Amino acid sequence: MHEINEQQNRTERAVLVGLRLNKQEDEIWTMAFEELRGLVETAGADVIAEVVQNRGLPDAATYIGSGKLAELCAVIEELGADLVVFDAELSPKHVRNLEAALPCRVLDRTQIILDIFALRARTREGKLQVELAQLNYLLPRLTGRGVSMSRLGGGVGTRGPGETKLETDRRYIHRRLVELGRQLDEVRKHRELHRQRRKKQEVPVIAFVGYTNAGKSTLMRKIVERYGTGSKEVAEGRNRLFDTLDTTTRQVQLPDGKTAIFSDTVGFIQQLPHSLVKAFRSTLEETAEADLIVHVVDASHPNCDVQMETVYQVLAQLDVLNRPVLTAFNKIDLVPGTWIGNDPNATETIRLSALQGDGVQDMMEKIDDLVGVRHLIVRAEVPYKESALVAKVYREGRLFQEEHRELGTFLHAEVPQWLAEELRAHLIGEPQAVKVSKQAKRSDQMIFDMTDSTLQ
Ligand SMILES: Nc1nc2c(ncn2[C@@H]2O[C@H](COP(=O)(O)OP(=O)(O)OP(=O)(O)O)[C@@H](O)[C@H]2O)c(=O)[nH]1
Numbered sequence: 001m002h003e004i005n006e007q008q009n010r011t012e013r014a015v016l017v018g019l020r021l022n023k024q025e026d027e028i029w030t031m032a033f034e035e036l037r038g039l040v041e042t043a044g045a046d047v048i049a050e051v052v053q054n055r056g057l058p059d060a061a062t063y064i065g066s067g068k069l070a071e072l073c074a075v076i077e078e079l080g081a082d083l084v085v086f087d088a089e090l091s092p093k094h095v096r097n098l099e100a101a102l103p104c105r106v107l108d109r110t111q112i113i114l115d116i117f118a119l120r121a122r123t124r125e126g127k128l129q130v131e132l133a134q135l136n137y138l139l140p141r142l143t144g145r146g147v148s149m150s151r152l153g154g155g156v157g158t159r160g161p162g163e164t165k166l167e168t169d170r171r172y173i174h175r176r177l178v179e180l181g182r183q184l185d186e187v188r189k190h191r192e193l194h195r196q197r198r199k200k201q202e203v204p205v206i207a208f209v210g211y212t213n214a215g216k217s218t219l220m221r222k223i224v225e226r227y228g229t230g231s232k233e234v235a236e237g238r239n240r241l242f243d244t245l246d247t248t249t250r251q252v253q254l255p256d257g258k259t260a261i262f263s264d265t266v267g268f269i270q271q272l273p274h275s276l277v278k279a280f281r282s283t284l285e286e287t288a289e290a291d292l293i294v295h296v297v298d299a300s301h302p303n304c305d306v307q308m309e310t311v312y313q314v315l316a317q318l319d320v321l322n323r324p325v326l327t328a329f330n331k332i333d334l335v336p337g338t339w340i341g342n343d344p345n346a347t348e349t350i351r352l353s354a355l356q357g358d359g360v361q362d363m364m365e366k367i368d369d370l371v372g373v374r375h376l377i378v379r380a381e382v383p384y385k386e387s388a389l390v391a392k393v394y395r396e397g398r399l400f401q402e403e404h405r406e407l408g409t410f411l412h413a414e415v416p417q418w419l420a421e422e423l424r425a426h427l428i429g430e431p432q433a434v435k436v437s438k439q440a441k442r443s444d445q446m447i448f449d450m451t452d453s454t455l456q
């Protein structure tokens with residue numbers, strides 16, 4: 001992937017450091033450590049050695065114990081390593097002490113992930129979000145790093161939109177954070193407008209979620225190639241972590257003629273850095289505000305169960321597990337024919353190969369069923385103190401009638417099923433099903449095709 005040029009741009013050589021805590025399950029630890037290797041390689045460095053320590057708890061001062069630290073120091077010197085990468089997010093204190101003790105750059109897992117995101121960010125929003133995450137990571141780590149800050153500005157772990165600015169002071173960073181927040185708000189408002197329009201047109205939105213490298217973009221590409229009605233441009237999926245960062249949305253025609261929007265976005269990973277989840281929250285939330293979540297799973301991955309679990313953890317954090325999930329066990333061309341996937345969290349499951357196309361038609365039919373019957377007509381009286389719920393009906397549903405009554409707001413509206421469920425305690429009578437009309441959305445003009453280019 002990256003060329004090695006010994007003279008000028010020599011690929012940086014990294015030593016991985018892992019701490020295996022006693023309470024951790026072997027299998028999970030190994031997967032995470034292997035993943036760290038993949039991340040470091042994705043960021044463009046060569047992994048030349050690994051140093052692992054078993055311990056009850058991280059050392060308060062230096063993360064690994066002093067004996068292990070001496071060993072690490074010797075390995076770095078002997079092999080001429082350019083950087084060490086630790087397998088967790090180091091505290092500001094750890095970073096300070098380790099930088100003082102080791103003869104090369106010290107990075108942690110979070111910085112590597114931030115670095116990859118910085119390399120991948122293309123759209124304005126993506127870049128703003130990465131910079132926000134980087135500055136939030138950096139801020140508590142500034143103290144005492146006056147000297148080491150000047151080391152930034154080249155190589156793995158130092159790239160990003162904010163890179164030249166990192167050299168300036170804390171006050172600047174605070175000002176910049178405010179500015180970034182303001183700019184992001186603007187971009188988000190713009191996106192919210194698109195979303196509103198989409199809701200009004202009752203175009204169902206189907207979002208792909210899944211672990212990084214599960215095959216979301218490959219599936220998106222296959223679907224758009226076969227069923228796309230708007231822009232057909234989708235980047236080819238690649239075998240690397242966090243290949244996709246920015247959300248791509250495309251217009252597609254479902255088998256029964258309905259138009260739907262599919263969206264592909266950033267993949268998840270174990271221990272996604274907190275600063276990133278925070279910065280990317282609105283992107284992720286938008287994806288997850290879909291009518292249907294398609295959870296793409298790499299069925300050929302030895303730890304696909306752990307990966308699925310991770311995805312549900314992130315979805316739970318985003319509070320979006322109240323809608324149907326279609327789990328697509330992907331890459332079945334790589335697993336034995338007898339393999340059966342199981343996902344208790346899924347509304348339905350399906351097996352497919354995004355690469356070869358098997359099962360894709362079936363999936364589209366399932367999607368048709370799942371998005372077709374999901375709107376309900378409700379009557380509800382929502383207490384005034386729960387105005388957020390009323391706002392949701394405004395945003396997500398179609399309002400037929402609204403009255404301000406003595407005890408609360410009376411609403412007569414068509415809402416997605418998940419929202420009907422949130423309204424359950426306040427419903428008057430049983431909700432009634434409505435089927436989205438089959439031919440209603442077959443229109444000659446393009447209803448909506450938002451790509452992120454509209455945001456640039
Ligand atoms: N054999 C096989 N490989 C697949 C299949 N689907 C995807 N892949 C490969 O898996 C790799 C990752 O695919 P992507 O589509 O980029 O995965 P992604 O989920 O978009 O990954 P991120 O964007 O990093 O989150 C690529 O090398 C694909 O060619 C499949 O059905 N079978």
Ligand SMILES: [Mg+2]
Binds near residue numbers: 265
């Ligand atoms: Mg992708």
